[in-house]
Amino acid sequence: MKLGKRNFFLRGLLGVLGVSVVALFSLGCDAINPALRYQEAARQLHFSLDRVEPQIELAFPLEQSRVRLRLDVGVDNASDVRLRTRRVGGNLRLAAQGGDHAIGAIGFPEGMDLAANGRSTLHAEVVMTYADLKQVWGPLQAAALRREPATWSLAGEARFEVMGIEFGVPFRTSKSSNR
Numbered sequence: 001m002k003l004g005k006r007n008f009f010l011r012g013l014l015g016v017l018g019v020s021v022v023a024l025f026s027l028g029c030d031a032i033n034p035a036l037r038y039q040e041a042a043r044q045l046h047f048s049l050d051r052v053e054p055q056i057e058l059a060f061p062l063e064q065s066r067v068r069l070r071l072d073v074g075v076d077n078a079s080d081v082r083l084r085t086r087r088v089g090g091n092l093r094l095a096a097q098g099g100d101h102a103i104g105a106i107g108f109p110e111g112m113d114l115a116a117n118g119r120s121t122l123h124a125e126v127v128m129t130y131a132d133l134k135q136v137w138g139p140l141q142a143a144a145l146r147r148e149p150a151t152w153s154l155a156g157e158a159r160f161e162v163m164g165i166e167f168g169v170p171f172r173t174s175k176s177s178n179r
Contacts, residue, residue, distance in 0.1 A: 038162040041081035042169045045114065045158065048074040049175040050121065052092075052152040054144040065130040067140060071106060073122040073154065073173070075114055083114040083160060088122055090156015090171075096139035096148065103136060104128060106154065143177055150177045 051072035059065045069092075077083060089107035093100060108122045133140060143150035153174035160167055 035163045035165045038081055039167055041079035042083055042160050044079055046076040047171040047173045049152060049154050049173040050074045052175055056144050063130050067128050067133055069126045071124045075120045077114045077116060077118055080116045082116045085112045086159045086161055088158045090154045093153045094139055094150055096143050096150035101136040101139050
């Protein structure tokens with residue numbers, strides 16, 4: 001008799017577990033790890049380089065000259081999930097005068113809210129000295145002062161933390177300065 005009760009109990013337990021497993025699979029991976037929904041939404045973000053405004057501040061001697069860059073990076077969030085970046089950064093390049101030139105690392109260190117089904121803009125202003133940019137001074141002048149055709153590009157990563165899980169989403173974007 002004891003064996004019959006034990007078998008009945010085990011069958012009941014297995015039945016409950018089976019229903020639980022079927023319920024979890026019907027709910028999908030979000031029920032097992034809700035952070036996956038946020039990670040997938042972050043991977044669907046679209047980044048655009050909306051504005052690159054270089055301003056050359058010439059000084060004498062030339063070593064005291066500076067370049068001020070104002071950048072706007074647009075972020076489209078087509079998902080129904082509100083996200084918040086921890087930080088965004090990348091490497092800025094300039095394709096001008098037949099070459100591709102590294103300008104430097106650009107960072108947007110403050111977090112930013114990315115509204116669901118909306119568009120947000122990251123703003124940055126970076127000042128670099130002539131010494132920092134000596135190798136690319138000619139192409140910068142051509143793009144900024146003479147308005148010659150050039151293409152700015154930014155390759156970077158947006159960092160997120162969701163439910164204690166930190167992850168990064170890489171992006172690439174560019175903007176032509178042809179006017």
